[in-house]
Amino acid sequence: MSEHTTLSDLEAAIDNTFATDAQQASVDVVEPGIVxxxxxxxxxxxxxxxxxxxxxxxxxxxxxxxxxxxxxxxxxxxxxxxxxxxxxxxxxxxxxxxxxxxxxxxxxxxxxxxxxxxxxxxxxxxxxxxxxxxxxxxxxxxxxxxxxxxxxxxxxxxxxxxxxxxxxxxxxxxxxxxxxxxxxxxxxxxxxxxxxxxxxxxxxxxxxxxxxxxxxxxxxxTSADGYSPEGSRIVREGKHLTLVAWGAMVARCLQVAELAAEDGIDVEVLDLRWLKPIDAEGLAASVAKTRRAVVVHEAPLTSGLGAEVAALITERCFGTLRAPVERVTGFDVPYPSGDLEDEYVPNIDRILFGIQRVLENRRG
Amino acid sequence: MAEISFPLPDLGEGLIEATVLEWLVAEGEQVERNHPLVEVETTKSAVELPSPQAGKVVKIYGGPGDTIKVGDPLIVFEVPDDTAGIVGTVPKEEAPRRRVRLTAALDDED
Structure with a gap:
């Protein structure tokens, strides 16, 4: 940009980063006629x-x-x-x-x-x-x-x-x-x-x-009735703590939530779905209710998406959080061979430990 | 069930075809990986081809004396959908097991 860059130039640059709906190429939609x-x-x-x-x-x-x-x-x-x-x-x-x-x-x-x-x-x-x-x-x-x-x-x-x-x-x-x-x-x-x-x-x-x-x-x-592809979704409601996950970790977090319930801890599971853009408002709405959050992902810890999720939650819910947002993740090593992957990918016990640390407000 | 077709590979360096001498399996037969499938003759030698995978033989191409070009279908296997062509293995669905119990007390607002 030139030295005469104005705010509207910057706004145009941001606008052009993503396409608009109007840029969607028109296509002749074939009526599916599917029952x-x-x-x-x-x-x-x-x-x-x-x-x-x-x-x-x-x-x-x-x-x-x-x-x-x-x-x-x-x-x-x-x-x-x-x-x-x-x-x-x-x-x-x-x-x-x-x-x-x-x-x-x-x-x-x-x-x-x-x-x-x-x-x-x-x-x-x-x-x-x-x-x-x-x-x-x-x-x-x-x-x-x-x-x-x-x-x-x-x-x-x-x-x-x-x-x-x-x-x-x-x-x-x-x-x-x-x-x-x-x-x-x-x-x-x-x-x-x-x-x-x-x-x-x-x-x-x-x-x-x-x-x-x-x-x-x-x-x-397949009817898509009532289905929204936007934002995150709550896959299990709970009141004590929010588990944030995506991909294969959602199913594991649902298992963890059932086990936590045996101990009297009511865990909400939020499927983030969109990893960009992240549904910050959906995260905030859940954590504002539960006041505790653990984010789970397979990727290495450092600069993993869990850091972004923790920051977004902290920015919006700092006053209500009972403990720092905990991250349960893979490790800062190359993904290991098959024999070791059960130790690398967050397992049930590691997620439960993460929940425990948050419940006790104890840093990992 | 899914079908997987196996083409005739290049059995030497730069060979373009091979002639079937004898099929060692029949259609409908269940074979294991490395089971001998067919004896073929190339311009270099006669060789026995091992099966690249386990599965049920649903079709074989060419009889004794027939020539098959490299890359043309040689045999078709039928395999279960969840093992078809996969790298790695299908994870087993297991009941969750735990060693950790949660003990933390909740506060008044919970």
Whole structure:
């Protein structure tokens, strides 16, 4: 900016970081004509269903990535989609993540809505330059004329006894990048609706799928009646303490809440869902009620998203907090091999200890 | 159940095809990983191919004397959905176990 930068210039720059709803490319929506119902699906099936519907409804939507076509993805998320929609819309790429994202940027510029897959969390590193310097910035750089409607699916987090690069949690890396939105579903129903939502947005969304939850089944209400994809959601109400989690840690925190109830502690579980933008008001509303908070994530402690959550809660609830916000997280080491991951990922006892420290107002 | 197709790999360096000598499994047969599948002959040698995975054989391509090109389908397996092509293992759903009990007293406002 020039030396004559004004406040309105700065405001315009901020405005251009994200796309506006008006920038959403108009598409001819095919009337689904589906009789809606609640079905029991695994998260893998729910994601597959959502992708099929997005491809059906938006002729500009494309699915690309390593092994997503012929094989149907290593987790079968894209199973059958190439057969159904053809090789022009669901296609395999070379083993080069920078190319997958670079191609997606070009496709987005040309009016498509690419839905690339990076096969595993740890394979996103070779694409970081494209994600940070192109995906996140192109709308800003073009003064709001070139939105990047890219939905980047990343099978994420640990828990499946896989080798290096297959168990990492990159949410704070992505959340730190201006222009990106980041979301993680915690159940089949969330996966279905959040992916359909993300894949119709004009902004780039990093969609972090908790791979350890791919096979767990749950009810999916495809009607979307009363479903809101915005903000966080309370998955269990409680009055003594708020557990904040996302992805696979939500299910674990629900288990912890049931165990805490045996000891007379009524725990609220908040599924953050959007890791950027974070629903600060939802956090504040919950903690204003419970006055205590523990945030749980798999990623390393230092500069993890738990720090951001703790800051947001403290800024809004400092006067009512009974104790500092506690963080129960992975450790500041590379994600370990499968044999050690139960020691690394927050387990039930470590979360219970975190709750205990907050209840006693004792620093970890 | 999911089907996984296994194409004929390049059995040497730069080979383009192989000729089936004898199938060692039949359609409908359940095989374990590394079970011998088929004996094929290339321009370099005759080799026995081990199964790349466990599963039920649902289709085999080519009979004795037939030539298959590298990359063309050789065999199709049927496997359970939750083991299809996965890296790592499917986590077991277990009942939660605890060693820690909560003891803290709550205050008047609780």
């Amino acid at each position: 809606t119902a609640v079905e029991t699906l695994s998260m893998q099936q729910a994601l597959n269903r959502a992708l099929a519907e997005v491809l059906e409804e938006n002729p500009k939507a494309l699915v690309l990535g390593e092994d997503v076509g012929l094989l149907g993805g290593v987790f079968r998320i894209t199973d059958g989609l190439q057969k159904q929609f053809g090789e022009d819309r669901v296609f395999d790429t070379p083993l080069a993540e920078s190319g997958i994202l670079g191609m997606s940027v070009g496709l987005a510029m040309a009016g498509y809505h690419p839905i690339p897959e990076v096969q595993f969390d740890g394979f996103a590193y070779p694409a970081i330059n494209q994600i940070v310097c192109q995906v996140g910035r192109m709308n800003y750089r073009s003064r709001g004329t070139m939105p990047m409607p890219i939905t980047l699916r990343v099978p994420s987090f640990g828990g499946i006894r896989a080798p290096e690069h297959h168990g990492e949690s990159l949410e704070s890396l992505f959340a730190h990048v201006p222009g990106l939105k980041v979301v993680s579903p915690s159940s089949p129903n969330e996966a279905y609706h959040l992916l359909k939502h993300a894949a119709t947005r004009p902004d780039p969304v990093i969609f972090m799928e908790p791979k350890s939850r791919y096979w767990q089944k749950g009810p999916v209400d």
